[in-house]
Amino acid sequence: METFDSAKVTEVALVEAQGTNSVSGTVKAQEGSYMVHFSTIPAGQFVVRVKGTKDSSVFQRQSSTSFTSSNLTISASADSLLTPGTPFVVPFSVSSAEVGVNITIRVTNNRGFASTFPSVLMIDSGNSTNGTVTLSAPLNTRSGSDVTLTIEAETPTGDDNFVVQRFAVFNTVTDFSAPVCELTGLQSNCSTDCNSDQWWFSARVTDGADGTGVNRVSLKQGDGNFTATKDPNNPNITTVSYSASCCAPSMQLQAVDNVGNVGTCSFSNSSVVTSPSSLATGTAPSTGLLFLNMIILLFSYLLK
Numbered sequence: 461m462e463t464f465d466s467a468k469v470t471e472v473a474l475v476e477a478q479g480t481n482s483v484s485g486t487v488k489a490q491e492g493s494y495m496v497h498f499s500t501i502p503a504g505q506f507v508v509r510v511k512g513t514k515d516s517s518v519f520q521r522q523s524s525t526s527f528t529s530s531n532l533t534i535s536a537s538a539d540s541l542l543t544p545g546t547p548f549v550v551p552f553s554v555s556s557a558e559v560g561v562n563i564t565i566r567v568t569n570n571r572g573f574a575s576t577f578p579s580v581l582m583i584d585s586g587n588s589t590n591g592t593v594t595l596s597a598p599l600n601t602r603s604g605s606d607v608t609l610t611i612e613a614e615t616p617t618g619d620d621n622f623v624v625q626r627f628a629v630f631n632t633v634t635d636f637s638a639p640v641c642e643l644t645g646l647q648s649n650c651s652t653d654c655n656s657d658q659w660w661f662s663a664r665v666t667d668g669a670d671g672t673g674v675n676r677v678s679l680k681q682g683d684g685n686f687t688a689t690k691d692p693n694n695p696n697i698t699t700v701s702y703s704a705s706c707c708a709p710s711m712q713l714q715a716v717d718n719v720g721n722v723g724t725c726s727f728s729n730s731s732v733v734t735s736p737s738s739l740a741t742g743t744a745p746s747t748g749l750l751f752l753n754m755i756i757l758l759f760s761y762l763l764k
């Protein structure tokens with residue numbers, strides 16, 4: 461164990477993760493480090509607790525990683541800060557008393573971030589082998605949150621062990637709002653025979669003044685004729701138009717900004733509804749739109 465400046469380690473114990481039993485070790489100070497000897501180690505998972513003194517006050521630390529007694533060991537180390545949008549590489553090392561065996565690797569994280577890793581590692585000579593886990597956090601992951609990564613290794617005979625690492629998320633992106641939709645035109649001449657009639661609308665999709673911009677707009681629900689084009693005069697605006705049979709009076713579109721915030725907007729031949737996910741900077745329907753809706757409602761009422 462490495463020393464810290466003026467700190468003095470007085471007690472090191474292995475504490476059962478599930479339970480209260482602990483095993484104290486014999487601490488022996490060596491040059492710049494401490495050697496701790498344990499006569500036995502707990503069965504199952506345990507953590508390492510260190511007590512000592514620093515500047516005449518008492519301190520206590522506990523390992524964030526739990527261990528299990530096993531012939532297989534796994535260790536990992538990486539930067540403690542993870543930046544979303546940048547692949548985050550966690551090198552790890554597996555060693556075993558057995559040689560010439562395939563070690564199965566399993567990797568999970570509590571945030572559901574995408575990860576890549578070797579599913580099998582071969583220990584041939586030297587009793588150890590290395591691998592890397594690459595974690596990819598979406599660009600719109602908030603700063604200040606953290607992620608817990610678990611890397612587990614298992615031998616063909618069922619001997620297994622794991623290492624747990626926690627990383628803080630640091631993000632310079634501040635756009636957490638989905639794009640919003642604004643109705644710009646609506647025509648709905650739907651009679652009682654919906655088969656012979658069409659409805660049509662146009663809308664503007666924007667990501668707000670502080671947004672990262674609209675990346676893509678797609679049809680999520682509906683089988684009408686859908687187009688989405690970036691305004692040639694203003695790249696911050698995507699113009700959408702949609703026409704469909706009056707027998708299919710509603711549709712949904714999905715708009716994604718440049719950091720992956722997803723908004724859903726719903727439109728129908730009589731009104732416009734935006735979902736909560738795109739309401740962050742949403743605009744209320746304009747008076748003109750309300751007036752138009754009233755005419756449509758009146759129109760459909762008269763037709764009944």
Ligand SMILES: [Ca+2]
Pocket residue numbers: 635636637638639667671672673717721
């Ligand atoms: Ca945005």
